[in-house]
Amino acid sequence: MWSIQPPSGHLRPPHSLFPLSLLDVAPAEKGLEFPRYDGKDRVLDINDRNYRKAMNKYSMLCLLYHEPIPDSKELQKKHQMTEMVLELVAQVLEEKDIGFGMVDAKKDAKVAKKLGLDEVDSVYVFKEDRVIEFDGLLSANTMTEFLLDLLEDPVEVLDNALELKAFNRMDEEIRLVGFFKNQESEHFEAFKEAAEQFQPYIKFFATFEKTVAKQLTLKMNEVDFYEPFMEEPVTIPEKPHSEEELVAFITKHRRPTLRKLRAEDMFETWVSREDDIEGIHIVAFAEEEDPDGFEFLEILKEVARDNTHLPDLSIVWIDPDDFSLLIPYWEKTFKVDLFRPQIGVVNVTDADSVWMAMDDEEDLPTAQELEDWIEDVLSGKVNTEDDDEEDDDDDDDDDDDDDDDDDEDDDDDDDDDDDDDDDSDEDEDDDDDDDDDDDDE
Numbered sequence: 001m002w003s004i005q006p007p008s009g010h011l012r013p014p015h016s017l018f019p020l021s022l023l024d025v026a027p028a029e030k031g032l033e034f035p036r037y038d039g040k041d042r043v044l045d046i047n048d049r050n051y052r053k054a055m056n057k058y059s060m061l062c063l064l065y066h067e068p069i070p071d072s073k074e075l076q077k078k079h080q081m082t083e084m085v086l087e088l089v090a091q092v093l094e095e096k097d098i099g100f101g102m103v104d105a106k107k108d109a110k111v112a113k114k115l116g117l118d119e120v121d122s123v124y125v126f127k128e129d130r131v132i133e134f135d136g137l138l139s140a141n142t143m144t145e146f147l148l149d150l151l152e153d154p155v156e157v158l159d160n161a162l163e164l165k166a167f168n169r170m171d172e173e174i175r176l177v178g179f180f181k182n183q184e185s186e187h188f189e190a191f192k193e194a195a196e197q198f199q200p201y202i203k204f205f206a207t208f209e210k211t212v213a214k215q216l217t218l219k220m221n222e223v224d225f226y227e228p229f230m231e232e233p234v235t236i237p238e239k240p241h242s243e244e245e246l247v248a249f250i251t252k253h254r255r256p257t258l259r260k261l262r263a264e265d266m267f268e269t270w271v272s273r274e275d276d277i278e279g280i281h282i283v284a285f286a287e288e289e290d291p292d293g294f295e296f297l298e299i300l301k302e303v304a305r306d307n308t309h310l311p312d313l314s315i316v317w318i319d320p321d322d323f324s325l326l327i328p329y330w331e332k333t334f335k336v337d338l339f340r341p342q343i344g345v346v347n348v349t350d351a352d353s354v355w356m357a358m359d360d361e362e363d364l365p366t367a368q369e370l371e372d373w374i375e376d377v378l379s380g381k382v383n384t385e386d387d388d389e390e391d392d393d394d395d396d397d398d399d400d401d402d403d404d405d406d407d408e409d410d411d412d413d414d415d416d417d418d419d420d421d422d423d424s425d426e427d428e429d430d431d432d433d434d435d436d437d438d439d440d441e
Helices: 053-058 073-092 109-115 141-151 161-168 186-198 210-215 243-253 265-272 291-306 319-336 365-381 384-440
Strands: 060-066 098-104 122-127 130-134 155-157 177-180 203-207 223-226 259-261 280-284 315-318 342-346 353-355
Touching: 053 098, 060 073, 060 141, 060 315, 073 098, 073 141, 098 109, 122 141, 130 141, 141 265, 161 210, 177 186, 186 203, 186 243, 203 210, 223 243, 259 291, 265 319, 291 315, 291 365, 315 319, 319 342, 319 353, 342 365, 342 384
Parallel strands: 060 098, 155 203, 177 203, 259 315, 280 315
Antiparallel strands: 060 122, 122 130, 177 223, 280 342, 342 353
């Protein structure tokens, strides 16, 4: 229901992507009415005098750290619309004991330093002794879902076959699941504390039921790590595990071979240096609901499963249906048709890109063809610098053309000068003849 403004200039849009309209919502039937801003101010102006009171008052405090309010009316409007996102989320979650505030990078520099706020235009959530940075799309929908996930228990318990079936369908996400004696187990407590470090970005599950553990092929105090789109999990070695051991393993293995770009962590996925290869991403566009897109995605999964042992291989899958308002921007920036599956390499800083040639529009590349292309990317044979060199060559050609034109102009000027000199000489000769005639007379 909320529209998002496409970014401009570079690929990583600032966090100020905001809804263009939060108020003009079409009337709906009772029970399906979307919330409208009621005009009540709930977002606090956080400063050095009131930040402690705000942190003590709420179970969670959500703060937007922003640039000073600009003089430009256009930028002021953007700031107001960003604030409106927070106001609407605060209104929707009013009964959830969550506080909302804004911290001015210049006016409130002292409190920003005390709270450890260092990235302007970012949203920070303070929950107990943790600080969680929201690195997703700044929209009311996405932020509300993010905060509701943070309110949940960090570990979800699987008690029966139906819950296990739902767990098995979550193949797009990183998941961990462990089998423990009970909730008082010290090993479950360590698992839970590790889960808090990654909530809500990574899902943690546990079971205390032998029948469920048997279906998961888990032994007591064993933990399995599920990478997205992989058919089999990896069992974390040397059970039982401490919190530190679990955190270390997850941190080391959290970059998947194939991951889906999601609204709730899209910026973290895009700009994190641990997720790219020397500043580039391998990016695949495919609509899961489209037959060709579905087939291409299945090929991608096959390639990812066969090559998950490669440490440098990480593919970001984008379903254009999830970001429909960004499609025109992506098509213009990357010069590709997103109504068809595409795969390419993209520079994360300047959005330069090179895309795999698919000459036959009727046939998608085979898994082997895709593997061969990816191998060329990883070896450096395919890279975005080649595209820059072609542009430079074009510029050089243009310069050569300009030089040729200049030379032609210079030749023309020389010819004109020669003609002028000839005319002058003829005039002088005529004058001399006239003078001689006069003398004779």
